[in-house]
Amino acid sequence: MDLAIETRALSKSFDGLPAVDKLYLSVPAGSIFGLIGPNGAGKSTLIQMLIGIIRPDSGDGFILGQSIRKRDGSIRNRVGYVPDVPVMYPGFTVAEMYRLGSKLYPFWDWERCRELHQGFQLPEGQRIRNLSRGQKVQVALIMALALRPQLLLLDEPTAGLDPVVRRAFLQTIIEEVADQGTTVFYSSHNLNDLEQSADHIAAIYRGRMLFSHTLDELKESVHRLQLIFAGELPEEAIKSLPGLVEYHQSGRVITITITGHLDSIGPRLVEMEPELVKELNLDLESIFVAFMKAQGYGFER
Amino acid sequence: MWLEINPRSSTPIYQQLVDGVKELVARGILVPGERMPTVRESASELSLNPNTIAKAYQKLEQEGIIETMRSRGTFVAGRTIILDKETAKQQLSGLVETVLVEAYHLGLNREDIKQLFEESLDNWEKRGGK
Numbered sequence: 001m002d003l004a005i006e007t008r009a010l011s012k013s014f015d016g017l018p019a020v021d022k023l024y025l026s027v028p029a030g031s032i033f034g035l036i037g038p039n040g041a042g043k044s045t046l047i048q049m050l051i052g053i054i055r056p057d058s059g060d061g062f063i064l065g066q067s068i069r070k071r072d073g074s075i076r077n078r079v080g081y082v083p084d085v086p087v088m089y090p091g092f093t094v095a096e097m098y099r100l101g102s103k104l105y106p107f108w109d110w111e112r113c114r115e116l117h118q119g120f121q122l123p124e125g126q127r128i129r130n131l132s133r134g135q136k137v138q139v140a141l142i143m144a145l146a147l148r149p150q151l152l153l154l155d156e157p158t159a160g161l162d163p164v165v166r167r168a169f170l171q172t173i174i175e176e177v178a179d180q181g182t183t184v185f186y187s188s189h190n191l192n193d194l195e196q197s198a199d200h201i202a203a204i205y206r207g208r209m210l211f212s213h214t215l216d217e218l219k220e221s222v223h224r225l226q227l228i229f230a231g232e233l234p235e236e237a238i239k240s241l242p243g244l245v246e247y248h249q250s251g252r253v254i255t256i257t258i259t260g261h262l263d264s265i266g267p268r269l270v271e272m273e274p275e276l277v278k279e280l281n282l283d284l285e286s287i288f289v290a291f292m293k294a295q296g297y298g299f300e301r
Numbered sequence: 302m303w304l305e306i307n308p309r310s311s312t313p314i315y316q317q318l319v320d321g322v323k324e325l326v327a328r329g330i331l332v333p334g335e336r337m338p339t340v341r342e343s344a345s346e347l348s349l350n351p352n353t354i355a356k357a358y359q360k361l362e363q364e365g366i367i368e369t370m371r372s373r374g375t376f377v378a379g380r381t382i383i384l385d386k387e388t389a390k391q392q393l394s395g396l397v398e399t400v401l402v403e404a405y406h407l408g409l410n411r412e413d414i415k416q417l418f419e420e421s422l423d424n425w426e427k428r429g430g431k
Contacts (some may be wrong), residue, residue, distance in 0.1 A: 013420040032350050171348055178351040196308040198396045216313040216356075223311075283309035 002029040003274060004151050004183035005050060009059035011207075012045055021207035022059065027200070028184055032177055034198035034215075035187040036288055038297055040185045042207040043187040047155045057166075064150055077106055078143025083158040086136040090129035095123055098146070105147035113146035115190040120168065120183060133160045141169065145176060152176070154186035158193050172199050191285040205295055215284075222287050225264060227254045227269065228276040236270055241265070245294045257282070257290040263300055303330060314349060318357035320388070323366060326377060337375040339366055352384060 005027035012020045020042040027033045035042050048054040050063055052071065066075050073285060088097055102108040102203070117124070120138045125213055128136065136159060144152055152173070158166050176182050188194055192203060195215070202212035213221070218259040222245070227238070229252060238256060243265070246257035258265055262279075269277060310313055325331040336364050340358060343350040358375065361367045369375045398412040 056318045166332055167348070171345065174342070174344050174348060174351065192309065216315060216353075219311055219313045261330045273307065279311070281309075282311050282318060 003027060003062070004031075005033075005061070005063050005185060006058065007046075007050075007061040010046070010049065010056055010061050011058045012042075012049060012054060012056050015047075018207050020049065020056075023204065023207065023209055025202060025212065027183060027207065029183050030042070030177065030181045031200050032173065032184045033186070033200040033202065035185065035190065035202055035204065036189075036194065037187075037204040037210075038292060041204045043204065044155055045207075046204070047081075047153050047185075047187060048083075051076070051079065051153055058143065073157045074086045077147070078148035080141075080147055080152045082137065082140045082144050082152070082154045083106060084159070086140040088128045088136065088139065088164070090127065092128050093125050094131075096138060097128065097143065103141045107148040109146050113142060116172065118143060120165070120173070126194045130141045134162065134165060134213070135202060136171070137161065138165065141172070144256045146170070149182055152184045152186070154190065156187055158188060158190050166193070168244050191283075191288060195284040197270050202282070203291060205297065207290070210291060210295070218284075219282075219289065220260050221261060222257065222282060224255065224263065224280040224282040224286070224290075224292070225265075225269070225278055226276075226278045227256070227274045228252055228270075229254070230275045231273070234272045238251065238259040241268060245289045257279070257286075258280075283298035304347065308349075314353050315357040315360065318354065319360050319364075321359055321364065323359070323388070326366060331377050333334045333377050333379045337377065339374065 002026050003026050005025060007025040009022040009024065010020055011018065011022055021043075023046065023158065033041050035046070047056060049056050050061060050068055052068060052073070056068070063075060068075075068297045075166075081082060089100075090264060092100070094117075098113055100292075101113070102110065122135060122138055122142075131139070137160065141154075141157065143239070144154075158169060161169060171191060174182055174265065187197075199215055200213070201215050201218055203210040211218070224246075232252060233249070235249070235254075238244070238254060241256075241258060243259040244256060245259060246255075258273070303325065304316060305320065306317050306321070310317065312320075322331065331337075337358075338346065340351055340354045343354045347354075355402070358369075362369060362375075365378055367375050368378050375378065401414070404417075409417070
């Protein structure tokens with residue numbers, strides 16, 4: 001399988017605190033890869049190392065087959081990057097930013113730029129400093145796509161976008177992948193967006209990989225089950241089940257979140273002779289929260 | 302395509318697509334020989350990942366529900382498809398459960414419910430149902 005991004009034991013510390021800690025990551029070419037993790041998990045640091053803004057302390061990484069330690073900037077010709085806070089000349093108009101892009105990027109596509117600009121209905125003559133954060137993100141995305149990228153690195157792109165623009169944004173990314181085979185790697189706290197558009201999900205926590213799966217695998221390998229028992233509750237037996245992530249008890253009802261395939265979990269539960277077993281719906285957000293709780297990350301009252 | 306997909310469901314999206322297309326064919330809404338939208342068209346229309354759509358199409362093709370003719374596109378296959386028994390049971394189990402919950406609240410026991418089902422089946426067959 002062709003990899004658009006690969007990192008090997010990639011590490012970066014700030015003031016002695018590891019932000020990215022021996023991270024191994026593989027992003028298949030042509031995928032829409034979602035990166036999730038709590039605030040401060042190292043998502044932005046990782047993306048900034050990939051694009052070459054931050055230099056790693058140790059380990060290595062490759063994007064489009066090129067080492068991220070190579071510092072000649074040539075990779076930027078084929079990688080569209082949209083940072084969480086787009087940096088653009090505040091005195092430039094939107095049209096002037098596009099002209100700058102056309103001078104910077106050798107594969108710049110004016111037709112694509114105009115088509116996207118019209119789609120997003122941005123004010124062409126407006127200066128960057130007068131745009132909202134959401135509008136700046138749109139300008140940055142238009143430029144990232146107009147340079148005809150093979151890889152898009154997007155850091156929290158949908159934060160601060162209104163629902164209409166957010167949809168248009170996701171639609172644009174989906175069509176780009178369908179038409180051009182572009183790889184999209186994007187971090188987001190909006191797990192609903194990812195659940196709809198991504199085919200791979202990786203979660204990082206404290207700079208380390210928590211899991212990396214296809215979304216389908218993830219959904220098939222994490223389950224939330226409700227169990228009702230007639231007699232005494234087999235609390236200890238359930239709590240010792242391998243792969244248990246969450247345990248909650250309310251009256252006679254036990255709700256568990258557990259990793260693994262139902263084929264192997266099922267028989268062990270049947271042995272405990274529950275009166276009723278019911279699988280509850282589990283969306284990506286609940287999966288993420290369950291994993292974070294298991295790591296001790298939560299808001300305790 | 303006339304499909305309702307819930308990205309937040311525990312059922313993977315490709316599986317929902319496969320089930321959805323099967324259902325449309327079984328209900329005669331998609332007819333044999335009809336052209337299926339391309340992966341790109343479906344991805345764009347449903348705002349879903351193109352790789353996921355492609356995976357669903359692959360699965361549907363393996364199961365003989367759709368067929369791809371080179372350079373002409375993808376079509377609904379010629380033979381009629383009936384949902385396999387397990388899938389059919391799965392689809393019905395939700396409805397049955399709703400009935401059971403109601404029955405519980407109305408104070409019906411196991412035997413009452415069984416009897417009710419038997420009677421309903423008899424009536425159904427008398428009226429010419431199969």
